[in-house]
Amino acid sequence: MSSSHLLKLNNGESIPAIGLGTWQSKPNEVARAVEVALKTGYRHIDCAWAYGNEKEVGEGLRASGVPRSEVFITSKLWGTYHRRVEECLDDTLAKLGTDYLDLYLIHWPVPMNPSGNHPVFPKRPDGTRDRDESWDIRDTWKGMEEVLKKGKVKSIGISNCSEMMVEKILTTANVIPAVNQLELHLYNPQHKLVTYLKSKGILPEAYSPLGSTNSPLLHDEVAAEIAKRHELKTSDVLLGYLLRKDIVVLTKSVNPARIEGNLIGALEAYNRLTTEDMAILDDVAANGKQKRFSMPPWGVDLGFENWG
Numbered sequence: 001m002s003s004s005h006l007l008k009l010n011n012g013e014s015i016p017a018i019g020l021g022t023w024q025s026k027p028n029e030v031a032r033a034v035e036v037a038l039k040t041g042y043r044h045i046d047c048a049w050a051y052g053n054e055k056e057v058g059e060g061l062r063a064s065g066v067p068r069s070e071v072f073i074t075s076k077l078w079g080t081y082h083r084r085v086e087e088c089l090d091d092t093l094a095k096l097g098t099d100y101l102d103l104y105l106i107h108w109p110v111p112m113n114p115s116g117n118h119p120v121f122p123k124r125p126d127g128t129r130d131r132d133e134s135w136d137i138r139d140t141w142k143g144m145e146e147v148l149k150k151g152k153v154k155s156i157g158i159s160n161c162s163e164m165m166v167e168k169i170l171t172t173a174n175v176i177p178a179v180n181q182l183e184l185h186l187y188n189p190q191h192k193l194v195t196y197l198k199s200k201g202i203l204p205e206a207y208s209p210l211g212s213t214n215s216p217l218l219h220d221e222v223a224a225e226i227a228k229r230h231e232l233k234t235s236d237v238l239l240g241y242l243l244r245k246d247i248v249v250l251t252k253s254v255n256p257a258r259i260e261g262n263l264i265g266a267l268e269a270y271n272r273l274t275t276e277d278m279a280i281l282d283d284v285a286a287n288g289k290q291k292r293f294s295m296p297p298w299g300v301d302l303g304f305e306n307w308g
């Protein structure tokens with residue numbers, strides 16, 4: 001595998017297997033992070049309207065000197081915009097300074113009140129999230145299909161969707177989602193869901209592959225032992241493990257050395273991990289370490305295993 005390794009989407013488009021994440025990257029750090037990433041060989045940046053830093057991501061893209069056409073850019077529709085897909089997309093395009101996206105995702109399958117008391121996280125008087133209960137996620141998908149038809153995005157997909165939610169979307173979908181971006185890592189491998197997605201031709205993408213901020217995964221003894229044996233870092237093994245399963249890996253850093261190290265290390269781990277290593281890593285979660293790090297209090301059952 002090389003830094004330009006591509007995976008195929010169900011519509012014939014290709015996606016670089018490793019992308020730079022931008023969640024929690026502060027606006028004053030993210031432009032430099034994106035610039036460094038592109039200069040060191042990344043060709044895929046994962047963004048979202050809700051991250052509040054897309055303008056600075058765009059600055060980093062331009063500062064890198066890498067042509068737009070060589071970079072795969074993903075962004076995501078936020079919950080308060082499910083009734084207004086094109087409006088959210090246009091705002092993202094303007095902020096990034098581009099006229100198309102390579103991939104556009106529904107960030108969470110949870111429509112939220114578009115005229116509530118907050119533009120990002122509207123809440124009800126009792127403090128719970130103000131969901132837009134009269135809106136059906138399948139109509140959001142229709143909006144996604146429309147922006148695809150208009151050519152504003154090359155591919156469309158979903159994020160944070162369980163098998164139950166995918167099945168619901170598929171009942172009326174004309175376009176099969178190209179990807180489902182999920183929390184996937186050593187402690188939350190979701191083997192059943194990954195197998196299901198592959199059977200439907202939907203490519204899984206791993207978010208929080210290192211376990212996100214202050215992650216215990218970086219100190220996992222099983223991964224650390226495998227890393228030591230192959231003269232790699234534990235973080236390399238965590239990333240390479242997912243790549244070997246043909247899962248797109250989205251990893252965030254704003255530290256130049258870690259940005260470059262993650263790309264090189266993930267590819268090394270991809271090449272060095274053995275079938276036995278993979279079997280051991282596959283069992284870590286089931287052997288008492290199952291854990292999710294991202295469980296926003298949406299107040300609705302999304303149909304995931306091991307939630308809460």
Ligand SMILES: NC(=O)c1ccc[n+]([C@@H]2O[C@H](COP(=O)([O-])OP(=O)(O)OC[C@H]3O[C@@H](n4cnc5c(N)ncnc54)[C@H](OP(=O)(O)O)[C@@H]3O)[C@@H](O)[C@H]2O)c1
Pocket residue numbers: 020021022023024046047107159160181182206207208209210211212213214218235250251252253254255258259261262294
């Ligand atoms: N669809 C969704 O709902 C969703 C949810 C969460 C995330 N995502 C996407 O997935 C991306 C990745 O997930 P994530 O940001 O949660 O977590 P992550 O990539 O698993 O971990 C990022 C954390 O690890 C640190 N780090 C990075 N490389 C490291 C290394 N080699 N050694 C030690 N620490 C390291 C980073 O700090 P430094 O920056 O200081 O290096 C940061 O604190 C996000 O940025 C976002 O684009 C999507």
